[in-house]
Amino acid sequence: MNQHDFYAGSFDVAVIGAGHAGIEAAAAAAKLGASTAIFTVSLDWVGNLPCNPSIGGTAKGHLVKELDALGGVMGIAADKNMLQSRMLNRGKGPAVHSLRAQIDRREYSGWMKHYLETLPNLYIKQAEIVSAEPSKMPLTNDIPNTIENQTFGEEDGWKITTKLGATYYTKTVILATGTFLRGRVYVGDVDYESGPDGMFPATELADCLKELGLPLRRFKTGTPARVRRSSIDFSKLERQDGDEKIVPFSFDTTEPGENKVPCYITYTNENTKQVILDNLHRSPLYSHKIEGTGPRYCPSIEDKIVRFADKKRHQAFIEPCGLNTEEMYLQGLSSSLPEDVQMRIYRSIEGLEKVEIMRPAYAIEYDCVDPTALLPTMEFKEFSGLYGAGQFNGSSGYEEAAVQGFVAGVNAAFKVQGKDEFILHRSGSYIGTLIDDLVTKGCSDPYRMMTSRSEYRLVLRQDNAEERLMHIGYELGLVSEERFNRLKDILALKEQEIIRAETTTLPPSDELNKILEDAGSTPLKTGAKLCDLLRRPTITYEMLTPVDKTRPVLSEKVLEQAEVEIKYAGYIARQQSQIDEQKRLEQMPLPENADYSKVVGLRLEAAEKLQKIKPKTVGQASRISGVTPADISVLIIWCRK
Numbered sequence: 001m002n003q004h005d006f007y008a009g010s011f012d013v014a015v016i017g018a019g020h021a022g023i024e025a026a027a028a029a030a031k032l033g034a035s036t037a038i039f040t041v042s043l044d045w046v047g048n049l050p051c052n053p054s055i056g057g058t059a060k061g062h063l064v065k066e067l068d069a070l071g072g073v074m075g076i077a078a079d080k081n082m083l084q085s086r087m088l089n090r091g092k093g094p095a096v097h098s099l100r101a102q103i104d105r106r107e108y109s110g111w112m113k114h115y116l117e118t119l120p121n122l123y124i125k126q127a128e129i130v131s132a133e134p135s136k137m138p139l140t141n142d143i144p145n146t147i148e149n150q151t152f153g154e155e156d157g158w159k160i161t162t163k164l165g166a167t168y169y170t171k172t173v174i175l176a177t178g179t180f181l182r183g184r185v186y187v188g189d190v191d192y193e194s195g196p197d198g199m200f201p202a203t204e205l206a207d208c209l210k211e212l213g214l215p216l217r218r219f220k221t222g223t224p225a226r227v228r229r230s231s232i233d234f235s236k237l238e239r240q241d242g243d244e245k246i247v248p249f250s251f252d253t254t255e256p257g258e259n260k261v262p263c264y265i266t267y268t269n270e271n272t273k274q275v276i277l278d279n280l281h282r283s284p285l286y287s288h289k290i291e292g293t294g295p296r297y298c299p300s301i302e303d304k305i306v307r308f309a310d311k312k313r314h315q316a317f318i319e320p321c322g323l324n325t326e327e328m329y330l331q332g333l334s335s336s337l338p339e340d341v342q343m344r345i346y347r348s349i350e351g352l353e354k355v356e357i358m359r360p361a362y363a364i365e366y367d368c369v370d371p372t373a374l375l376p377t378m379e380f381k382e383f384s385g386l387y388g389a390g391q392f393n394g395s396s397g398y399e400e401a402a403v404q405g406f407v408a409g410v411n412a413a414f415k416v417q418g419k420d421e422f423i424l425h426r427s428g429s430y431i432g433t434l435i436d437d438l439v440t441k442g443c444s445d446p447y448r449m450m451t452s453r454s455e456y457r458l459v460l461r462q463d464n465a466e467e468r469l470m471h472i473g474y475e476l477g478l479v480s481e482e483r484f485n486r487l488k489d490i491l492a493l494k495e496q497e498i499i500r501a502e503t504t505t506l507p508p509s510d511e512l513n514k515i516l517e518d519a520g521s522t523p524l525k526t527g528a529k530l531c532d533l534l535r536r537p538t539i540t541y542e543m544l545t546p547v548d549k550t551r552p553v554l555s556e557k558v559l560e561q562a563e564v565e566i567k568y569a570g571y572i573a574r575q576q577s578q579i580d581e582q583k584r585l586e587q588m589p590l591p592e593n594a595d596y597s598k599v600v601g602l603r604l605e606a607a608e609k610l611q612k613i614k615p616k617t618v619g620q621a622s623r624i625s626g627v628t629p630a631d632i633s634v635l636i637i638w639c640r641k
């Protein structure tokens with residue numbers, strides 16, 4: 001504490017960071033009635049998109065849809081500030097259909113800032129937090145006042161202090177500091193302390209958290225250059241437009257908006273490869289100047305050239321960053337090579353021969369925590385009332401950050417309000433899968449969500465996110481009755497439609513048989529149930545419209561869901577029984593203070609891992625790497641005893 005510190009206020013929940021995690025955390029806590037404060041290094045970059053100007057993508061779209069169903073903010077913000085929208089993987093099964101929207105970066109940030117500014121119960125402040133430490137909560141609340149004049153009670157809390165000495169007391173703290181903690185930027189052999197986009201790093205807080213005993217480690221990530229639109233030769237690029245029919249992220253978006261801008265595609269070539277190989281010695285990554293571990297699934301272009309040496313070319317997307325800017329984002333070309341080499345790399349690529357760099361590519365290294373130190377509520381096991389969310393927890397991506405922030409915000413508010421914990425299970429959502437993976441398995445590089453991470457992906461589809469989760473959002477108090485009733489109406493229509501499809505027989509006719517033959521499907525000799533026709537791989541509701549005379553007027557949403565459930569009924573039923581089995585194990589609690597070294601028959605490695613992770617249930621124990629099914633059988637017998 002220094003002599004100028006002064007008392008500036010008390011809260012139930014204090015959120016450090018107004019990035020994607022911090023926004024959802026603060027909004028959820030404030031909407032649940034907790035007095036909440038949110039701090040950020042710069043109010044001009046609330047909800048900043050320091051990397052790709054897009055929201056969603058494979059599995060990330062699922063997270064946004066799930067968050068929206070629960071009452072989060074990112075989905076509606078993305079719809080309001082969307083430049084172009086595409087449903088990825090349409091050619092594949094519904095489990096991997098994923099929405100991705102190009103976003104106007106500046107507008108999105110402005111929209112999120114104004115959203116927070118107008119939220120009741122929320123205090124929003126530009127201030128760098130330099131320390132956070134356990135403390136008793138003050139009994140008095142006159143601001144400003146000297147700390148000495150404060151009288152303190154017995155209630156436990158936290159004391160956080162800003163660089164300017166403003167001291168706040170709070171019952172809970174959520175650390176959502178992203179890539180700022182001891183941030184260091186690398187471009188070739190130049191490196192310096194910095195947060196993303198030239199913002200201040202948060203070095204003092206990193207030192208304080210280390211001293212507190214948090215298990216911090218170094219990760220890194222990187223971003224490509226932003227180049228000037230007028231310096232690109234678009235005639236040499238492949239144009240990629242948005243979808244004709246736009247599917248919104250949010251359940252509340254009734255007017256999905258229109259595509260405003262295209263994206264473009266180009267490829268690296270042998271020259272690009274040679275430029276990179278000739279200059280690899282100048283890469284901070286390959287000269288090992290960068291210590292932090294980078295994201296396996298978002299490699300830099302130099303990493304791709306080295307790791308996939310046999311590949312002749314790598315795809316790159318040229319994406320607009322906004323309507324009122326000439327900046328174009330070079331997706332797939334992130335790098336930390338020197339700027340002159342970056343220029344030669346980009347100018348070796350078709351369409352970019354005369355490109356002008358407006359912002360060079362860079363890598364950023366930062367401190368983040370080992371997420372196995374957290375509970376599935378996002379609270380630290382060793383520090384009551386302290387929570388972690390987002391990139392700070394070792395994940396990578398706006399969407400991954402946002403969902404962790406939401407869960408942390410709800411739990412911090414509930415802790416203060418004495419309510420039960422809010423935990424989402426992996427059998428019910430990608431959010432539950434993400435958090436369970438982080439706190440149970442940990443991550444050795446920035447964790448990115450992928451559909452392959454869920455063993456229940458056929459049931460955890462984008463199109464049924466509301467059906468799976470909105471009732472939970474309603475029970476939490478973050479979804480209104482009116483919204484929930486709207487969903488119930490849609491689900492009732494879907495159920496009725498599935499029954500109609502199971503009870504409607506379409507007679508064989510020339511028109512129907514032509515539709516079937518055109519779709520490469522066997523024509524009918526006798527009548528067939530509508531549902532049986534829909535179960536044929538190439539047959540869709542849309543195709544059958546002309547012959548499905550009794551079909552009521554239904555929205556595309558209802559028809560899409562009915563079609564998926566009819567087509568995949570068998571697979572879904574099988575996956576549901578796996579989920580029920582897993583839920584049975586999830587319901588088998590494990591004592592918090594168990595001494596696993598005393599469990600007879602348990603292997604040493606398993607006992608050590610269980611002691612470290614302290615799983616809450618047998619289900620969670622079954623997912624700890626190094627704990628075998630045999631160990632789980634021993635645990636189940638031990639639990640029963």
Ligand SMILES: Cc1cc2nc3c(=O)[nH]c(=O)nc-3n(C[C@H](O)[C@H](O)[C@H](O)COP(=O)(O)OP(=O)(O)OC[C@H]3O[C@@H](n4cnc5c(N)ncnc54)[C@H](O)[C@@H]3O)c2cc1C
Binds near residue numbers: 020041052130
């Ligand atoms: C250069 C770069 C490249 C990236 N590349 C990728 C990628 O390729 N793929 C991908 O999925 N993701 C990438 N990301 C990550 C993506 O940006 C993050 O995942 C996402 O922004 C994380 O959200 P967050 O809320 O956790 O943190 P952030 O969005 O980083 O927000 C952190 C917030 O904390 C505030 N803050 C930090 N410390 C303090 C303090 N002491 N006091 C007050 N406020 C503080 C900041 O002001 C900011 O508001 C990249 C990020 C960067 C910077």
